[in-house]
Amino acid sequence: MFTERDRAGHSPHGEAELCEAALRLYGAALRTGRMARTETSAAPCLVELSLLRPDPWDDAWLRPVPPSAALGELLRPVSRKIDEQLRLAATLSRSLLPLSSVPPGDPDLAITVLEGVAAIQASVDQAAATATDEILTAQPGTGHAPASLSAARADARTAIGRGVRIRHIYEHAARYSSRVRGHLADVPAQHVQVRTTEVTVEQLIIIDRATAYVPASDDRTAALRISQPAVVSYLVQVYEVLWAHAVPLAENHRTAGPEIQVTAVQRDIARLLTEGHVDDVVARRMGISVRTCRSHIARLTQSLGATSRTHLGALLVESGIVEAPDAKRLSPRGAG
Secondary structure (H helix, E strand, C coil), X not given: CCCCCCCCCCCCCCCCCCCHHHHHHHHHHHHHCCEEHHHHHHCCHHHHCCCEEECCCCCCEEEECCHHHHHHHHHHHHHHHHHHHHHHHHHHHHHCHXXXXXXXXXXXXXXXXXXXXXXXXXXXXXXXXXXXXXXXXXXXXXXXXXXXXXXXXXXXXXXXXXXXXXXXXXXXHHHHCHHHHHHHCCCCCCCEEEEEECCCCCCEEEECCCEEEEECCXXXXXXXXXXXXXXXXXXXXXXXXXXXXXXXXXXXXXXXXCCCCCCHHHHHHHHHHHCCCXXXXXXXXXXXXXXXXXXXXXXXXXXXXXXXXXXXXXXHHHCCCCCCHHHHCCCCCCCC
C-alpha cells in the first residue's frame, strides 16, 4: 500500500493509465531486469497495475512483468465492458418485448415490436431500400441459409448502386465458412468493408444511423425496430467499439519486423490512424482515454522513427503493421 507521502508529486490520472514517470521507470526496469522498491514512490501506479512484482529472493527489489503478459491483464476490463454493453442491448430487447401489446397505427412510435421472420425481413428490406448513407450489421455465427444469402446479395447490390456504404461484423468462424465467403465474393465491393471478431455478437442492424433492429426473443422470431435517437446512438457506439477491435477479413495478419514490438492495442490504433481518424475518435472507439491513446501513438512514432503524422501513416503501411486503406476494401463483398 502507498501512503499519501509516497504519492507526493505523482500527478493524478486514470486508474488504468500510466503516467510519464511510470513509463520511464518501467522501461528502465525492463532493461535492467529489476528495480529498487524505493524508486516506485514516484510512480505507485506501476505496482497498482501489476507491472512490477516482488523479487522472491530479495524484498528490497521488484521484478518487471513482461509487457505482453501485462497487456492481457490490462485489457480484461475493456473486454468486460464490451460484453456488458452487448448484454445490456440484449436485456433491453427482452424488457421491451411487452410493447407488442401497444396498438399499432402511431407513425411516431419510436420502438416497434415485429413478430415473425417474414414481418422482420419485410421491415428491414423496406428500411434498407430507402438507405442513403450507411448500413451497419453484426451477424452471429455462420448459419446463413443459401436463400437468405441470395436475397441479401440482391439487396446489397441495390444499396451499393445508390452509393450506400456497408459494414459487416462477423464472428471469426465466418473466415472458414465457404458459404459466407462465397456470398461475400459475389457482391461488388466499392462501398463494403467486412471484419471479424472473437467476441460472440448478437444480431444488430443499423440503417443510416437512424433506425436499428435488434432481436426481441432468443429464437429471433421477434425483433425491435428502434428509431428513438438516444437508443440508436447508443447502439452505434456499441457497434463502433466492436468494429475498432475487429480484424479485416482480408487482412494477412502481417507483423512488423522483429526489431519492432507492437501490441494488439497499438495495431488497432494504427489501423484507425491510417483510416484518417483523429486522436479523440481513435480513443473513443478503442474504449481508452485520449492520454493513453496518445501515449501508444508516441511509442509507435518512436519505434518507427517517424517525423510527422503523415510519415507515421506511411511507415505503418510499409512496415506491415497495417494494410494500406485502399487494400482493406475487399474485392467483391456484399451485405448479408
